[in-house]
Amino acid sequence: MLASDRREPDVALFAGGVGSDEEHAALRASVRQLTTLLGEALTRHEGAELLELVERVRHLARRPGAGSGELREALDALEPDRAVVLARAFALYFQLVNITEQLHRWQELTLSSEGPLASTFGRIEEALADGSLSAEELADVLTRVEYRPVFTAHPTEASRRTVLRLLRKVAEVVRDLEDPRRPAAHAAADERRLAELVDLLWQTDELRVVKPEPLDEARTAVYYLRSIASEVVPGLLDELDRQTARVGVELAPAARPLRFGTWAGGDRDGNPNVTPEVTLDVLHLQHTSGLAELVTMVDDLLTEMTASTRVVEASQELLDSLAEDAEALPITWSTIRRLNADEPYRLKLSFVRVRLLRTRDRLVDDTPHEPGRDYLGFDELVRDLALVRDSMLAAGDELTGNGAIRRLLRTAVTFGAGLATMDVREHSAKHHAALADLYARVGETGYGELERPQRIERLAEELRSARPLLGAAAAADRERLGEAASASLALMETIRTALDTYGPEVVETYIVSMTHDVDDLFAVVVLAREAGLVDLTGEEPVARIGFAPLFETVAELESAGPLLDALLSDPSYRRVVAARGDLQEIMLGYSDSSKDAGIAASQWQIHRAQRALRDVAREHGVRLRLFHGRGGSVGRGGGPTAEAIMSQPYGSLDGAIKITEQGEVISDKYALPGLGRHNLEGALAAVVEASALHRTSLLPREVLDGWNATMDVVAEQGKQAYRALVRDDALVPFFVAATPVDELGKMNIGSRPAKRPGGAGGLDDLRAIPWVFGWTQSRIILPGWFGVGSGLQAAFDDGREDTLREMYGSWAFFRTFLSNVQMTLAKTDLEIASSYVDALVPDDARHLMDVIRAEHERTVGQVLRVTGQTSLLESAPVLRRTLELRDAYLAPLHALQVSLLGRARSAESPSAETERALLLTINGIAAGLRNTG
Numbered sequence: 001m002l003a004s005d006r007r008e009p010d011v012a013l014f015a016g017g018v019g020s021d022e023e024h025a026a027l028r029a030s031v032r033q034l035t036t037l038l039g040e041a042l043t044r045h046e047g048a049e050l051l052e053l054v055e056r057v058r059h060l061a062r063r064p065g066a067g068s069g070e071l072r073e074a075l076d077a078l079e080p081d082r083a084v085v086l087a088r089a090f091a092l093y094f095q096l097v098n099i100t101e102q103l104h105r106w107q108e109l110t111l112s113s114e115g116p117l118a119s120t121f122g123r124i125e126e127a128l129a130d131g132s133l134s135a136e137e138l139a140d141v142l143t144r145v146e147y148r149p150v151f152t153a154h155p156t157e158a159s160r161r162t163v164l165r166l167l168r169k170v171a172e173v174v175r176d177l178e179d180p181r182r183p184a185a186h187a188a189a190d191e192r193r194l195a196e197l198v199d200l201l202w203q204t205d206e207l208r209v210v211k212p213e214p215l216d217e218a219r220t221a222v223y224y225l226r227s228i229a230s231e232v233v234p235g236l237l238d239e240l241d242r243q244t245a246r247v248g249v250e251l252a253p254a255a256r257p258l259r260f261g262t263w264a265g266g267d268r269d270g271n272p273n274v275t276p277e278v279t280l281d282v283l284h285l286q287h288t289s290g291l292a293e294l295v296t297m298v299d300d301l302l303t304e305m306t307a308s309t310r311v312v313e314a315s316q317e318l319l320d321s322l323a324e325d326a327e328a329l330p331i332t333w334s335t336i337r338r339l340n341a342d343e344p345y346r347l348k349l350s351f352v353r354v355r356l357l358r359t360r361d362r363l364v365d366d367t368p369h370e371p372g373r374d375y376l377g378f379d380e381l382v383r384d385l386a387l388v389r390d391s392m393l394a395a396g397d398e399l400t401g402n403g404a405i406r407r408l409l410r411t412a413v414t415f416g417a418g419l420a421t422m423d424v425r426e427h428s429a430k431h432h433a434a435l436a437d438l439y440a441r442v443g444e445t446g447y448g449e450l451e452r453p454q455r456i457e458r459l460a461e462e463l464r465s466a467r468p469l470l471g472a473a474a475a476a477d478r479e480r481l482g483e484a485a486s487a488s489l490a491l492m493e494t495i496r497t498a499l500d501t502y503g504p505e506v507v508e509t510y511i512v513s514m515t516h517d518v519d520d521l522f523a524v525v526v527l528a529r530e531a532g533l534v535d536l537t538g539e540e541p542v543a544r545i546g547f548a549p550l551f552e553t554v555a556e557l558e559s560a561g562p563l564l565d566a567l568l569s570d571p572s573y574r575r576v577v578a579a580r581g582d583l584q585e586i587m588l589g590y591s592d593s594s595k596d597a598g599i600a601a602s603q604w605q606i607h608r609a610q611r612a613l614r615d616v617a618r619e620h621g622v623r624l625r626l627f628h629g630r631g632g633s634v635g636r637g638g639g640p641t642a643e644a645i646m647s648q649p650y651g652s653l654d655g656a657i658k659i660t661e662q663g664e665v666i667s668d669k670y671a672l673p674g675l676g677r678h679n680l681e682g683a684l685a686a687v688v689e690a691s692a693l694h695r696t697s698l699l700p701r702e703v704l705d706g707w708n709a710t711m712d713v714v715a716e717q718g719k720q721a722y723r724a725l726v727r728d729d730a731l732v733p734f735f736v737a738a739t740p741v742d743e744l745g746k747m748n749i750g751s752r753p754a755k756r757p758g759g760a761g762g763l764d765d766l767r768a769i770p771w772v773f774g775w776t777q778s779r780i781i782l783p784g785w786f787g788v789g790s791g792l793q794a795a796f797d798d799g800r801e802d803t804l805r806e807m808y809g810s811w812a813f814f815r816t817f818l819s820n821v822q823m824t825l826a827k828t829d830l831e832i833a834s835s836y837v838d839a840l841v842p843d844d845a846r847h848l849m850d851v852i853r854a855e856h857e858r859t860v861g862q863v864l865r866v867t868g869q870t871s872l873l874e875s876a877p878v879l880r881r882t883l884e885l886r887d888a889y890l891a892p893l894h895a896l897q898v899s900l901l902g903r904a905r906s907a908e909s910p911s912a913e914t915e916r917a918l919l920l921t922i923n924g925i926a927a928g929l930r931n932t933g
Contacts (some may be wrong), residue, residue: 008764027104029173030106034096037198038089039106045202046085053082054089054892061891075899080913081901087917090893091924092201094886098927099167099671103174106674114679116642116685121243128247138692139249142257144655147687149680150261150423150627151224152662153217156564161220163206164667170197171672206923207916214274218282222289224670225419229293231673233258233414236405236681241406253386254379256413258684261658262286262420268491269425269513276494281737283422283498283506284363290419291360291392294381296406298353304404305345305388307397314344315391321384325351325582328372345388345405352384359417364500378416385409418506424495425550428520428630430488435459435523437482438469438530452517459522459527463529463572470530492531499533499544507545513628515549516556518567525576525657536575543579548627552589554597554719557605560586561612568620577622585658586613587627595771598722598787603817604715610652627658639820641679644875645686647805647812650697653690659683710800711814718791721855723762725786730845737841738833739774740901740922743915777925779832779894780852782825789859792866804866818863825860826872826883827929832894840905897921 042050060071078086084165114122148410173194176182182190202755237258244251251257265282268274322344326333332354340346358374361367371374383786389409392401432455462469470481470489481489498506510518510528524547528534535542549567551560564586567573577584594602610626617624630644642657661669670676698702725731736742775782795804807814830853837849860872873880900918904910 002101016593026107026178027100030100030104030178031097034100034170034174034194034198034368035093037195038092038096038202038441038724040195041199042085042089044199049661050082050085050089053086057086057892057895058889062888063896070128071895072899073768075896076781076903078899080911080917083896083917084913084920087893087920087924088202088206090889090896091920091927092205093889094924094927095163095167095201096170096198097886100174102668102672102675103171106672107175110674115239116682117239117243117688120685120689123284123689124247124692133692135248137740138247141655141692142244142249142688144623145239145257145684145688145691145822146259146656147257147680147684148259148261148656148658149661149683150263150658151221151420151666152263153214153221153265153267156176161223163201164671166197166201166204168671170194173197181306207919213442214265214271214278215285216283218262221262221264221666222286222419224666225262225415226289226293226672227673228260228676229415230297231285232670232676232680233411236677237410237414238407238682239681240684241402241410248322253389253409254382254413257688260415260416260420260479260682262422263425263660264422265506266422266424269427276490279422279424279491279494280498283418283502286418286420286422287363287502287583288360290415290417291356291363293415293419294412294417295353295356295360297411298349298356301408302346302349302353305349306343307345307392307400309344310342312397313395315387315394317389318348318391321387322347322351324372329354344391348384348388352381355384356381375417375804378505382409382413385412406675416503416505418502421505422498422507423509423511424487424491424507425513426491426524427737428512428514428516428523429485431512431520431523431527433484434482434527435469435485437485440664441481441485442469452519456517456519457524459519459526460572462526462601462799463522463536463570468530469526471566488527489531492528492533495545496533504544508600509548509627511548511550511587513550513589514552515563517574518570521547521549521567521573522570522579525573534576536572541579543576546580546583546585547576548585548587550587550589550629551609552592552596554593554601554605557588557593557609557816560588560609561616564613564616564617568616568622574620581623582621583623583625583656585625586629587629589629591629591769591772594783596765597719599784599821600718600788600791600817601715601722604711607649607711607813611649614649614652623650623654623656625656625658626652627660629660639812639816639823642682642686643812643819644692645683645695647816648690648694649813650694653687653694655687655691657687663931664926690745706803707811707814710795710803710807713795713798713800714788714791717794718787718792720787721790722787725848725851725855728848728851730848734837734841734845734848735774737845738780738836739778740897741770741774743901743904743918743922744770744773773926776929777897777922778836779827779829781824781828782852785821785828785856785859786852788821789855789857789862792862793858796862805868808866818866821859822863822867822872825856825863826880828856829887830856832891835895835898836901839902886928888926893921893924893928897925 039051042054057071057074060074073084124133124138128135128138173190177187177190177194240257241251265274265279325348326337329351332351336347336350340350355374358370362369362374375381383404385408389401389405392398392405432448439445439447447455447458494509495507510524512524515521525534528543528545528547529536533544549560549563551557564584567575568584588606590606592601593605596602597605613624613626626648628644643660645657647654668675669679699707772783792804808818809815833852834849837846841849864870864872869875871880873883897918900914900921904914904918908915
């Protein structure tokens with residue numbers, strides 16, 4: 001039965017919609033249509049009895065008291081195969097609701113009178129008018145603006161790319177059906193197509209059969225990057241050009257206000273699957289895909305570049321370049337000159353197209369570069385495209401010169417030939433182990449036993465010297481180097497090969513995780529020197545890559561400023577930074593610092609660290625590029641990107657910023673081009689505004705000091721409460737029992753192991769992602785709020801009530817922090833959590849639930865006290881209603897997960913179907929909460 005002739009109400013699975021306001025009537029109608037189609041699909045494939053089971057479980061899950069016992073009996077009695085289809089039904093419901101909400105979110109955003117960039121440049125106009133910002137200052141800032149989202153391979157996307165693609169097609173058909181301009185005659189075909197797609201989704205396995213490899217993760221990143229390149233960035237940067245023209249500024253053709261980064265294939269920390277060979281394979285994939293995308297863009301533009309010299313004039317520079325192209329590519333010239341001889345722009349772009357294709361062939365076949373016949377450096381492509389645009393502008397053709405050719409030029413500059421710049425990340429201990437091997441080769445034993453001050457002194461001296469630790473003979477005889485040295489040097493040589501093959505921007509930064517002191521940076525620079533990536537012996541230093549410390553714990557964040565000062569005070573390292581254009585990148589870790597000390601201490605110490613780093617960089621005459629390692633969930637630094645950017649300390653953002661995007665955040669932001677445009681525009685606008693207008697403090701020193709002191713109290717007391725919980729001996733047994741954390745490793749959502757290798761299996765060995773993922777599944781969501789209530793109460797008890805309310809009203813950092821905590825509290829459901837604890841947690845660990853309840857009640861109360869609200873999300877009623885309605889459909893999934901966890905853990909060897917059903921509940925809950933890790 002198709003949507004056009006539905007009559008039976010019983011197939012309207014999960015009918016009820018996701019909102020109650022009049023403006024959301026279209027959203028409710030779309031959800032009802034899709035879920036009705038889902039009900040029809042279930043009937044076709046599983047029979048009407050499945051629908052009856054779904055409805056019975058859903059109604060029992062909503063009944064308190066007696067209903068819970070009846071529900072438990074019903075679920076415990078389910079055969080595993082029925083549990084599978086039940087879990088699939090609820091999970092697919094949330095997938096359909098999510099994509100529909102994304103579509104309607106974008107449609108609502110498009111109704112706004114102006115976009116984020118227009119709003120930002122309106123404020124910039126006001127600042128120019130009142131003299132608080134000069135035209136020269138603005139032009140200078142805009143030359144440095146660079147927002148770089150970095151797509152990581154962290155395993156937090158529970159949905160397969162196959163499913164995401166089908167869901168995008170669903171959204172496209174729903175959009176067409178809602179378009180009032182679409183002919184009514186097309187409706188029947190559209191509705192049939194929608195039914196077909198929902199049916200296909202039911203037939204598709206949501207779970208990955210095998211664990212993804214790094215190359216698979218890279219393919220996912222490439223999929224999104226190509227979509228963004230073709231459907232989002234051209235229009236977005238065109239809008240930026242319009243807004244800069246509004247204030248009298250023109251961005252240079254090579255300006256890169258937007259770039260993209262990737263960790264897929266480069267993040268080695270704790271992932272043995274990322275080998276040097278994998279890194280090169282991923283870079284090859286990126287560049288062949290990027291070049292293919294550029295060829296497609298040039299093909300599209302060729303149809304428009306029809307200007308004829310019989311009508312317009314072409315510049316002599318362009319004509320001279322055509323003569324050079326004809327000599328270098330005679331076959332191409334003979335093919336195109338007959339039809340296009342009088343169309344210089346089409347001729348030039350035809351040569352560009354052939355050179356791009358030959359560049360791709362060179363990379364595939366590993367053949368030498370042929371000057372004039374392919375591109376060796378990306379700047380050659382930019383020059384060719386700029387020649388076309390410059391010729392148009394010189395002839396007075398501003399409309400065409402600032403039209404499609406400028407959009408292509410901006411897009412090409414944004415993505416380069418490889419779509420994204422790869423970061424390489426490795427653990428600091430690996431570098432010291434490698435150096436111990438190398439020092440032993442030259443007869444200097446005992447490096448591994450040196451205390452940190454002695455190690456710093458040794459490495460500083462090494463950087464001042466010109467001697468090689470690795471002679472030519474030793475370099476050739478890798479087997480005698482030692483495993484650690486061989487691995488580190490192989491990585492450095494891989495980076496050198498990549499730079500030689502693809503150009504200087506293919507890898508820009510080497511990130512050192514678990515940086516404790518300057519020796520952790522000195523060590524990797526010494527290794528890079530041994531591989532020829534760094535040379536400090538000449539008058540002009542050479543550093544083909546930059547080096548960035550990653551501060552991951554609260555203690556490391558507290559010492560970030562002094563560490564940077566010591567780093568830049570070393571003459572040798574300062575020359576490395578000088579060779580990188582006096583730019584020092586610093587990465588700030590949200591996940592591990594939150595896991596280490598709780599969200600309040602983590603967020604505050606990151607904020608304080610940024611201030612300290614800003615001041616130290618200024619003292620040393622160095623530009624700072626901060627790289628924020630944020631996760632998708634609030635407990636890992638997540639939340640709206642633009643708000644996070646605007647809440648940075650004044651002056652810490654000077655044009656360039658990098659922010660990780662990972663897992664479900666990528667699909668949520670970029671699955672639909674319209675949403676991708678809005679998210680990127682909002683973040684880019686925030687970077688422009690923060691860099692141009694938030695350069696100095698707007699507050700008196702005494703006010704800021706009072707706010708700082710208050711946050712010190714909140715963070716310290718929050719940390720004490722959090723650490724008291726996680727250091728309780730019962731915490732690990734409680735967490736492992738009350739959450740499906742041990743089952744997450746079977747989800748096949750990432751190539752990296754969930755636990756750090758070589759550990760004892762305790763909390764310290766568990767990565768931050770499963771830590772957050774586990775708590776989220778059981779609805780405790782502890783990392784996103786625990787300790788905040790204790791911290792706020794301590795500040796109230798200290799007589800800081802007026803200060804707290806002033807902070808909430810006037811301080812973007814504090815307001816954003818509490819807003820994100822409030823969202824997490826609203827998603828927390830301790831009644832659902834209790835069902836996990838009562839059924840699964842050992843008696844000697846259950847007392848922790850009382851601690852959790854008390855802190856949750858305290859946090860809700862204190863947040864409402866600061867904000868002046870009577871209930872959570874009072875200022876966001878539509879969002880609150882959405883969460884409440886989602887809970888009605890999440891409750892059955894939670895109940896089923898508890899039943900299956902108990903069943904699986906009590907069996908010596910759970911059946912494959914039981915495990916599959918359990919994983920499907922994990923998938924469905926992740927989709928329902930729109931959060932994993």
